[in-house]
Amino acid sequence: MTSATGRRSPTGIGASTVAALVAGLIAVGAALAAGELVAVMVSPDATPFLAVGSTVVDHTPTAVREWAITTFGTSDKVALFTGMAVIIALIAAGCGLLERRWPPVGSVVIAVFGLLGVLAALGRPGSTASFAVPSIAAAIVGVVVLRVLIGLIGARGTTPATATATDGTDTTETADAGVSRRFVITAAAIAAGAAAVGAIGRALIADAAATVADRARVLLPTPAHPAPPVPADADLHVPGATRFVTPNADFYRIDTALQVPRLTTEGWSLRVHGMVDEEFTLDWDDLVAMPMTERLVTLTCVSNEVGGDLIGNARWLGVRMADLLERAGVRPGASMLLSTSSDGWTCGTPVSAITDNRDALLAIGMNGEPLPIEHGYPVRQVVPGLYGYVSATKWVVDWELTTFSKARAYWTDRGWSATGPIKIASRIDRPSSRGDLPAGNVVIAGTAWCQHVGIEAVQVRVDDGPWQPATLAADYSEDTWRLWRFDWAATPGVHRVACRAVGKDGRVQTSQIADPVPDGATGLHSRQFTVT
Numbered sequence: 156m157t158s159a160t161g162r163r164s165p166t167g168i169g170a171s172t173v174a175a176l177v178a179g180l181i182a183v184g185a186a187l188a189a190g191e192l193v194a195v196m197v198s199p200d201a202t203p204f205l206a207v208g209s210t211v212v213d214h215t216p217t218a219v220r221e222w223a224i225t226t227f228g229t230s231d232k233v234a235l236f237t238g239m240a241v242i243i244a245l246i247a248a249g250c251g252l253l254e255r256r257w258p259p260v261g262s263v264v265i266a267v268f269g270l271l272g273v274l275a276a277l278g279r280p281g282s283t284a285s286f287a288v289p290s291i292a293a294a295i296v297g298v299v300v301l302r303v304l305i306g307l308i309g310a311r312g313t314t315p316a317t318a319t320a321t322d323g324t325d326t327t328e329t330a331d332a333g334v335s336r337r338f339v340i341t342a343a344a345i346a347a348g349a350a351a352v353g354a355i356g357r358a359l360i361a362d363a364a365a366t367v368a369d370r371a372r373v374l375l376p377t378p379a380h381p382a383p384p385v386p387a388d389a390d391l392h393v394p395g396a397t398r399f400v401t402p403n404a405d406f407y408r409i410d411t412a413l414q415v416p417r418l419t420t421e422g423w424s425l426r427v428h429g430m431v432d433e434e435f436t437l438d439w440d441d442l443v444a445m446p447m448t449e450r451l452v453t454l455t456c457v458s459n460e461v462g463g464d465l466i467g468n469a470r471w472l473g474v475r476m477a478d479l480l481e482r483a484g485v486r487p488g489a490s491m492l493l494s495t496s497s498d499g500w501t502c503g504t505p506v507s508a509i510t511d512n513r514d515a516l517l518a519i520g521m522n523g524e525p526l527p528i529e530h531g532y533p534v535r536q537v538v539p540g541l542y543g544y545v546s547a548t549k550w551v552v553d554w555e556l557t558t559f560s561k562a563r564a565y566w567t568d569r570g571w572s573a574t575g576p577i578k579i580a581s582r583i584d585r586p587s588s589r590g591d592l593p594a595g596n597v598v599i600a601g602t603a604w605c606q607h608v609g610i611e612a613v614q615v616r617v618d619d620g621p622w623q624p625a626t627l628a629a630d631y632s633e634d635t636w637r638l639w640r641f642d643w644a645a646t647p648g649v650h651r652v653a654c655r656a657v658g659k660d661g662r663v664q665t666s667q668i669a670d671p672v673p674d675g676a677t678g679l680h681s682r683q684f685t686v687t
């Protein structure tokens with residue numbers, strides 16, 4: 156007997172039914188491949204497959220886990236993955252059948268599994284909202300592919316030829332298959348594409364995992380020159396005030412990398428060349444064998460607007476860049492250190508800012524940890540007093556000694572100034588302008604910085620009143636910011652409070668407004684408060 160949708164195979168299953176099963180498998184395969192690729196940009200833990208797998212592992216009753224380990228030994232993960240693959244394949248094939256018989260039930264099932272992926276990913280340790288994205292992308296791809304392929308099999312109750320003939324393509328059926336050639340070609344193309352995308356995603360994720368594992372193994376050397384201790388009163392101990400040392404998780408991040416470079420200590424090296432007496436290449440072991448210096452340095456981005464938060468203060472551990480330049484022997488006339496990151500970003504730093512007595516560091520540690528991957532793992536630069544775009548190369552792998560007349564770097568090619576000393580500035584951090592304040596004593600608190608000079612004073616002005624001195628937290632160093640507070644007797648009404656910094660060299664922060672381009676914003680930060 157022949158059904159409306161094609162002939163029966165010798166086993167009694169219609170060819171279009173087989174096609175529906177295949178459509179389901181390919182749709183779910185494409186979905187998982189898409190999830191892998193998108194997870195590359197988020198986290199290896201965020202792929203729907205691994206998120207669900209890890210969640211299953213975490214929630215497996217101990218007895219079952221013990222059984223799995225005794226039965227499969229060190230292959231327990233392979234067994235888990237195989238089991239998951241079999242279950243997913245069965246569900247996928249089922250989705251194909253459901254979508255063909257009762258559309259859009261198959262699509263709905265895929266969407267529900269996408270949601271499970273989202274929930275599993277969001278439940279992973281250290282997850283952020285972005286962990287949801289790979290599963291959402293997977294579900295969308297799965298549903299789209301399923302609908303397209305099922306549509307190409309041909310409508311139930313008609314022949315595939317009549318269903319697709321209008322667009323003029325060749326819909327000649329292989330009569331004994333009962334499935335359009337277009338279905339076969341499209342299905343094969345999607346399957347091949349999904350396999351390729353999945354393989355690329357896997358390879359990239361394996362890379363990421365290698366970096367994470369490598370970083371977990373790094374033991375930071377003890378500094379030969381430790382940073383002076385941070386006095387307790389470098390902090391203000393006022394709720395909502397900025398902390399003197401910025402935790403890594405809160406440290407601003409700025410770079411051009413769409414995908415964070417994934418390096419390992421083993422794969423890292425720094426080539427030093429150009430206007431030097433002796434070119435050399437330094438690897439990780441060479442670097443960590445050198446004397447380490449620990450310094451607190453307040454890093455700032457030139458794009459920071461007045462009152463902005465592209466600034467942070469961390470404890471950096473590394474080798475003095477001056478020591479390396481001394482080893483290379485910088486030739487007279489070399490004015491620029493052109494550094495390049497593994498992803499090709501470039502940065503031009505004045506040689507003079509490295510060889511004067513400031514502690515410019517080739518850093519491997521940040522706040523007692525190996526550099527976080529997004530902050531330059533395994534090695535980056537930190538130069539006190541200069542904006543990040545001319546100094547703070549992350550994932551640095553190449554140093555060329557050259558001159559400012561010969562070479563230009565990434566941002567100087569795009570309209571920013573060739574040199575970028577950080578400008579003196581200050582910021583109000585609390586209270587926020589949102590919501591009314593009760594009249595009476597209000598603690599205004601903020602930060603002020605004048606890197607490599609130091610902060611002498613901070614002044615506060617209410618409305619058009621006189622500049623009044625703020626109370627400064629303990630002075631730590633000329634290369635770090637200084638916190639301040641101002642106890643304000645707030646009276647009812649609308650008031651504007653402004654602050655300005657005074658440097659140890661006597662310079663006063665200007666009220667002149669300038670854009671960040673080309674060499675850093677200026678102007679005074681102020682906040683308006685409604686006091687009731």
Ligand SMILES: Nc1nc2c(c(=O)[nH]1)N[C@H]1C(S)=C(S)[C@@H](COP(=O)(O)O)O[C@H]1N2
Nearest residue numbers: 407408409410411456496500543544547549
């Ligand atoms: N490789 C690389 N390093 C880079 C950048 C970049 O785009 N690529 N941006 C720089 C800029 S503009 C700044 S402000 C600092 C920011 O460092 P952070 O992300 O650790 O805060 O990194 C610098 N180092």
Ligand SMILES: [Mo]
Nearest residue numbers: 456457543544
């Ligand atoms: Mo920056």
